[in-house]
Amino acid sequence: MAKNITTDPITLEVLRNALQSVAEEMGAILTRTALSPNIKDRRDCSTxxxxxxxxxxxxxxxxxxxLGLMPTVVKAVLKHFPAEKLAPGDAIIINDPYTSGSHLPDICIIxxxxxxxxxxxxxxxxxxxxxxxxxAPGSMSTATTEIFQEGIRIPPVKISSKGHLNRDLLRVLAHNVRTSEEFYGDIQAQLSANQVGIQRLQELVRRTGMDTLAYYMDEIINYAERRIRAALEELPAGIYQFYDYLEGDGIDEELIKITTTVEIKDGTARVDFTGTGPQARGPVNATRGVTLACVYFAIKAVADPELPASEGIARAVEVITPPGTLVxxxxxxxxxxxxxxxxxxxxxxxxxxxxxxxxxxVTAAGTGSMSNFTIGGRDNRGRYYSYVETYGGGQGAKYNQDGLDGVHVNMTNTMNTPVEILELNYPLLVERYGLIPDSGGPGKFRGGTGLVREIKALEDATVSVSTxxxxxxxxxxxxxxxxxSSRCYIKLPGGTRQEMPGKFTRSVPRDTAVILETAGGGGFGNPRDRSPEAVRQDVRSGLVSGEAARKQYGIELDEELN
Structure with a gap:
């Protein structure tokens, strides 16, 4: 690297935005060329x-x-394939959570x-x-007790070598999944997205020079570190503790404690999960990569929400995750x-x-889950299908704003599968989809409402729900x-309605409907301090009932609103 390069703030910002644009274009290519609705419509992916x-x-x-998962997997892969030993046209595939930090359905290509x-x-x-x-279809069974039951594990291996696709490996992988056609299409979309990123970065280096681009890539990270440290300096120094519970692991219903101690000091944060419960028997264990992602998100959201994501955030945050625990x-x-x-x-x-x-x-607690809903089996032509979606719910309110209704919160940001796309691609019928009145927590600022979706399986199927x-x-x-609270029901063909636990996997006969109601968000401030006009508007919009307006907010409505 040239020794005479000095940091110019304008150049730093121009190149930061240029690199961000390349990442965004990669994402656009991935979602526009993918085959499965989960990627092309819901955009369950990152670049x-x-x-x-x-x-x-x-x-x-x-x-x-x-945010925390992808750096984990990239650094792990580099231990097996250092960059200097790779060649143009190489691409590495991996999904093993004990290397990548995620779960098996998340396949990464580098x-x-x-x-x-x-x-x-x-x-x-x-x-x-x-x-x-x-x-189970969708590879999201709630009843597994070891990772071998969750699907095929892919260690870091080359899916492409010097531009030559490893078709034998692809055949082996596709042979072990139910929806091989979608698998092939989505893998090709991932390879195409990376190829666009390669082309754009090569174009950029032709304009800047290799030394300049390398220097400013490091400076972008240094800039993020300076900003997050400055933002942490603004928070009151101290030690803050909090705990909450996970509602069972899918096998046992016993609550599992998650506790943390956060220390803010001298522009740094130390987040310690000592005291968290031991790892679970069921499939709710979070690898360290998942835990890191959650911590980085929460610190960024509170300290500096506009800070661009980069390695710099991690430099100011220490995370302690005792081995053998849930985290x-x-x-x-x-x-x-x-x-x-x-x-x-x-x-x-x-x-x-x-x-x-x-x-x-900080907002009050939101819906608290990505609320996974999976239905899979064979359609009337004998082809395997797998519908996978995560559902939104209520966002928690904050000191000056109501929570949003029926949205994804915190660690997820996917879109929904449009009803028309869902019914076109799968033997499923959407019978109901909407917001749930009175599900948002009352407050001076109201929590967002949860949503309900009722889906009928038109063929025998396996259902997995996790909320x-x-x-x-x-x-x-x-x-x-x-x-x-969230609720889930199964309505059998004869009309019998059964309430289900928050996590279950089971087979259902054709014409069975599954109803998932997601949780609303918590409120902020005394409900009696809420503006009467805001309550009336909630009632007009169908988000709050007239009875709740009287009981929770003490507002007597005009006759035309009753």
């Missing part, structure tokens, strides 16, 4: 750029959970970027595939539903601790009331 050493430089604004013979960067993307084998399990513990539920609870406890330091920067806040409602802040 990013790294230094040749594996340090995150820029990440597209997709899914917060991947490609080196060369200019001449010199590696100048790495590009990577991570996408949730609708099936990777295992005990850092030992192999071969199952992990499929940690992303869905445990990640959200880890985030809740970190935010709960930070609320003591900065109450006006939280079925027992312990999303907490409010500063006198705000908790949001309404």
């Amino acid at each position: 990013a750029i790294y230094t040749p050493r594996g340090s995150l430089v820029a990440q597209a604004e997709h899914i917060p959970l991947h 490609s080196p970027v060369f200019y001449g013979r010199r590696p100048i960067a790495l590009v990577a993307n991570l996408a949730h595939h609708v099936d990777v084998g295992g005990a 850092n399990p030992r192999f071969p513990a199952p992990v499929a539903h940690a992303n869905i539920n445990t990640a959200q609870r880890i985030t809740d406890v970190v935010l709960g601790a930070l609320a003591q330091a900065a109450p006006h920067r 939280e806040r079925n027992i312990r409602r999303p907490w409010g802040l500063q006198g705000g009331a908790p949001g309404k």
